Amino acid sequence: MSGDISLQTFHRMPQYLKTLYEFKKEGRENVSSVQLAEALDLTPSIVKKDLSQAKVQDGKPKVGYAVDDLIAGISEFLGYNDLKEAVLVGVGKLGQALLGYTGFGDYGLDIVAGFDIDDGVIGTKIHGKPILPTGKLEGAVEKLGIKIAILTVPADHAQAMADVLVRSGIRAIWNFTTAHIQVPDSVAVRNENMASSLAVLSAQLAEIMKKEQESK
Amino acid sequence: MSGDISLQTFHRMPQYLKTLYEFKKEGRENVSSVQLAEALDLTPSIVKKDLSQAKVQDGKPKVGYAVDDLIAGISEFLGYNDLKEAVLVGVGKLGQALLGYTGFGDYGLDIVAGFDIDDGVIGTKIHGKPILPTGKLEGAVEKLGIKIAILTVPADHAQAMADVLVRSGIRAIWNFTTAHIQVPDSVAVRNENMASSLAVLSAQLAEIMKKEQESK
DNA sequence: TAGATTGTTAATCGATTAACAATC
DNA sequence: TAGATTGTTAATCGATTAACAATC
Numbered sequence: 001m002s003g004d005i006s007l008q009t010f011h012r013m014p015q016y017l018k019t020l021y022e023f024k025k026e027g028r029e030n031v032s033s034v035q036l037a038e039a040l041d042l043t044p045s046i047v048k049k050d051l052s053q054a055k056v057q058d059g060k061p062k063v064g065y066a067v068d069d070l071i072a073g074i075s076e077f078l079g080y081n082d083l084k085e086a087v088l089v090g091v092g093k094l095g096q097a098l099l100g101y102t103g104f105g106d107y108g109l110d111i112v113a114g115f116d117i118d119d120g121v122i123g124t125k126i127h128g129k130p131i132l133p134t135g136k137l138e139g140a141v142e143k144l145g146i147k148i149a150i151l152t153v154p155a156d157h158a159q160a161m162a163d164v165l166v167r168s169g170i171r172a173i174w175n176f177t178t179a180h181i182q183v184p185d186s187v188a189v190r191n192e193n194m195a196s197s198l199a200v201l202s203a204q205l206a207e208i209m210k211k212e213q214e215s216k
Numbered sequence: 217m218s219g220d221i222s223l224q225t226f227h228r229m230p231q232y233l234k235t236l237y238e239f240k241k242e243g244r245e246n247v248s249s250v251q252l253a254e255a256l257d258l259t260p261s262i263v264k265k266d267l268s269q270a271k272v273q274d275g276k277p278k279v280g281y282a283v284d285d286l287i288a289g290i291s292e293f294l295g296y297n298d299l300k301e302a303v304l305v306g307v308g309k310l311g312q313a314l315l316g317y318t319g320f321g322d323y324g325l326d327i328v329a330g331f332d333i334d335d336g337v338i339g340t341k342i343h344g345k346p347i348l349p350t351g352k353l354e355g356a357v358e359k360l361g362i363k364i365a366i367l368t369v370p371a372d373h374a375q376a377m378a379d380v381l382v383r384s385g386i387r388a389i390w391n392f393t394t395a396h397i398q399v400p401d402s403v404a405v406r407n408e409n410m411a412s413s414l415a416v417l418s419a420q421l422a423e424i425m426k427k428e429q430e431s432k
Numbered sequence: 433t434a435g436a437t438t439g440t441t442a443a444t445c446g447a448t449t450a451a452c453a454a455t456c
Numbered sequence: 457t458a459g460a461t462t463g464t465t466a467a468t469c470g471a472t473t474a475a476c477a478a479t480c
Contacts, residue, residue, distance in 0.1 A: 248436085248437065248438090249437075249438080250437085260437090264437090264438070264439065264440090265439085265440085267439095268438085268439055268440080274438080274439085275437075275438055275439085276437080276438075277435095277436070277437045277438045277439095278435075278436045278437055278438085279436090279437075279438095280436095280437070280438085281438095
């Protein structure tokens with residue numbers, strides 16, 4: 001059951017995949033949990049647990065895991081093979097940068113269109129993606145059966161826009177605004193909050209500088 | 217000591233702050249842990265614990281916390297009052313979007329310059345920030361005593377660039393590349409990995425869709 | 433005063449780590 | 457065969473939650 005695999009495990013999976021591609025490029029055919037752990041600053045225990053939970057493929061004692069099979073297994077596990085369509089709402093600076101980000105395809109994500117209220121961008125194409133008026137959002141999402149939305153509107157519009165998204169049938173919102181949005185339990189939200197990230201980094205920095213002081 | 221406050225607590229602090237500003241705007245003078253918890257989908261227990269650990273300011277039984285004092289206390293706790301200078305390395309699409317992001321000032325972060333190897337952008341200003349050649353990075357960081365770097369280079373340059381940053385005295389790297397970078401313990405790293413985030417969101421979405429199926 | 437809410441301690445929960453039998 | 461490495465179970469660790477005495 002995917003239900004009892006921790007979200008942390010999912011978080012690490014793309015990192016394993018990236019490392020495996022590097023190993024493959026170097027011509028390696030097998031890899032052990034110790035080697036994967038070293039490359040990513042993890043413990044062999046957590047690597048073994050993650051891989052076994054993902055039911056990716058059995059490793060062989062003494063040999064380790066086959067790199068190719070692991071790549072195939074994790075890609076499948078993460079759903080990188082079947083394309084998931086998404087809409088992007090709010091075509092400001094960040095929205096435009098994300099529209100132009102070519103890496104999403106590798107992760108099975110395809111942004112089919114951007115939506116905005118600004119007549120200046122409506123009707124244009126940005127990085128090849130059509131920009132449509134927000135008014136057409138609900139219809140388009142419903143008609144195409146799209147389940148994922150990327151939210152890049154100004155913070156004070158975030159909740160209102162989230163409400164529209166939920167109404168139109170979106171079931172997963174990747175929230176790049178600083179606003180905390182309220183949605184029903186039937187909708188997943190992932191917050192990409194720069195302020196929170198920076199706060200954590202600053203705390204780590206402060207801790208490091210403090211230790212330095214003390215050791216002097 | 218800030219050492220035993222969990223990073224999760226730091227992560228939540230900017231969210232409290234944002235909510236408090238909203239409450240202030242509504243004219244509220246006091247707020248209870250229950251109200252803050254409701255606004256952010258947390259428990260009152262964790263709110264009380266966070267606020268007491270941050271030594272922000274004592275609440276009053278029956279009344280709660282004073283909104284203004286809480287705003288001041290958390291801002292101070294997060295270091296939003298004293299400006300921290302940072303450099304940004306890799307002025308591609310994402311780098312440019314971050315250079316243009318006006319919100320950092322609110323968090324006490326000031327990006328003083330961008331660095332790149334592309335002659336096309338070197339010497340120009342992007343969103344008012346000068347773009348300098350990577351060769352000048354080490355000197356500038358050292359001379360200005362800058363401690364924070366934002367890393368937005370292509371993944372295959374990430375480790376090499378991180379090495380340069382460490383050498384020049386940077387002590388905190390905000391890593392927006394998909395690469396896992398190896399740095400000494402004396403340097404903090406915060407990974408902003410889109411692939412990992414998307415994997416988690418996808419897992420949550422799959423879980424939701426599965427539950428839906430089952431309940432039919 | 434009565435009762436809402438704080439700050440803190442103890443109980444619970446979940447994830448990571450360590451240990452080890454199985455085995456190629 | 458001997459030993460490296462797997463997969464899994466038990467122990468540990470850390471964070472969240474629940475409970476409750478203190479108190480405005």
